[in-house]
Amino acid sequence: MRIGILGSGQLGFMMILESRNLGYEFATFDTNHGPSEIISDAFYGPGSERAFVDSCDIVTYEFEHVSETTLLLASQEKKLIPGIKSVDLKRDRLREKQFLRDGGFPVADFEPAFSAEEALRKSRKFGRSILKMTTGGYDGKGQFQIDWGRSSSHELPDANYVVEEYVDFDYEASVIVAREGSGNKVFFKPAVNVNHRGILLTSSSPAEDHGMEAIAGQLADRLDYQGVLAVEFFVKDGKPMVNEFAPRVHNSGHHTLHGTSISQFEQHVRAIAGLPLIRPKLYQPSGIVNIIGRSMDEALRRKILGIVGTKLYWYGKEPKRARKLGHVNIIADTADELEEKISRVKNTIYGGNIDDYF
Numbered sequence: 097m098r099i100g101i102l103g104s105g106q107l108g109f110m111m112i113l114e115s116r117n118l119g120y121e122f123a124t125f126d127t128n129h130g131p132s133e134i135i136s137d138a139f140y141g142p143g144s145e146r147a148f149v150d151s152c153d154i155v156t157y158e159f160e161h162v163s164e165t166t167l168l169l170a171s172q173e174k175k176l177i178p179g180i181k182s183v184d185l186k187r188d189r190l191r192e193k194q195f196l197r198d199g200g201f202p203v204a205d206f207e208p209a210f211s212a213e214e215a216l217r218k219s220r221k222f223g224r225s226i227l228k229m230t231t232g233g234y235d236g237k238g239q240f241q242i243d244w245g246r247s248s249s250h251e252l253p254d255a256n257y258v259v260e261e262y263v264d265f266d267y268e269a270s271v272i273v274a275r276e277g278s279g280n281k282v283f284f285k286p287a288v289n290v291n292h293r294g295i296l297l298t299s300s301s302p303a304e305d306h307g308m309e310a311i312a313g314q315l316a317d318r319l320d321y322q323g324v325l326a327v328e329f330f331v332k333d334g335k336p337m338v339n340e341f342a343p344r345v346h347n348s349g350h351h352t353l354h355g356t357s358i359s360q361f362e363q364h365v366r367a368i369a370g371l372p373l374i375r376p377k378l379y380q381p382s383g384i385v386n387i388i389g390r391s392m393d394e395a396l397r398r399k400i401l402g403i404v405g406t407k408l409y410w411y412g413k414e415p416k417r418a419r420k421l422g423h424v425n426i427i428a429d430t431a432d433e434l435e436e437k438i439s440r441v442k443n444t445i446y447g448g449n450i451d452d453y454f
Contacts, residue, residue: 236294
């Protein structure tokens with residue numbers, strides 16, 4: 097069987113690396129060149145959409161912002177897993193939020209706005225709010241924090257927005273669920289996530305559940321989902337609120353490459369291919385530090401790997417500010433030791449100058 101992956105980034109790269117043992121072939125389609133092209137059995141670019149889909153038994157995606165033509169073609173040929181509904185919702189923040197609210201999932205209060213002027217006017221209702229462009233944004237892009245208590249004027253690009261009440265959360269967390277086409281589900285342990293300028297910087301697992309697994313499972317069922325789904329939460333006073341979901345493997349699940357009985361990447365391939373899922377077992381506290389905006393050299397590589405319990409993943413991308421270029425997996429015997437190691441790795445990578453790279 098040949099599995100097609102839409103997108104050639106690091107998520108597809110790790111999906112192929114982790115699933116080679118299953119004996120499948122992998123093809124990649126992208127309008128650009130990326131890490132997974134290097135290890136794909138075949139790479140397809142613009143103009144070869146039909147050939148790509150025809151060559152594959154199943155087509156999945158590593159990211160939401162992929163070729164629309166190829167995505168629709170794979171869906172029409174009934175080869176796209178997860179289905180088109182999930183990725184369509186994800187590519188429009190307003191539709192995603194409305195879907196969550198209509199389904200009774202806990203979300204922050206929000207209003208739609210169809211111009212910058214309307215967004216600013218509606219944001220006054222909340223005093224402090226997050227304005228999110230409905231399309232195109234990820235890793236903090238297309239998001240603007242507004243606080244009318246501190247400023248009487250703000251400037252925004254003219255676009256459609258979700259005007260969302262600011263949530264003064266205690267921390268951010270995520271749960272990754274894998275669901276078979278039959279509806280059977282398994283869960284990875286929740287993780288606590290720390291973002292810097294809207295980009296995930298560190299993640300650590302396990303975290304307290306607070307009902308997040310149940311919510312993630314209900315969402316997967318409502319989407320009639322097949323594959324790995326990540327659900328991101330705000331947690332305030334022990335109560336979770338859904339921030340957003342990602343219909344794919346997710347950055348906060350990278351720790352499963354090191355400290356869990358199965359990685360999110362192999363689990364996703366198992367789910368879409370109809371293979372039995374493995375109930376994940378977290379062997380020991382695990383986490384990651386993302387390498388963002390800085391190049392790798394031998395000195396840095398040696399310093400990182402000199403910290404016991406680390407494993408380096410380098411994506412082979414061209415270094416660019418605020419770009420995810422790699423990550424470090426970290427395992428430890430206790431949660432306290434994990435946090436100490438995460439801090440050491442972070443300081444090794446960025447020193448005291450983290451803003452120079454974001």
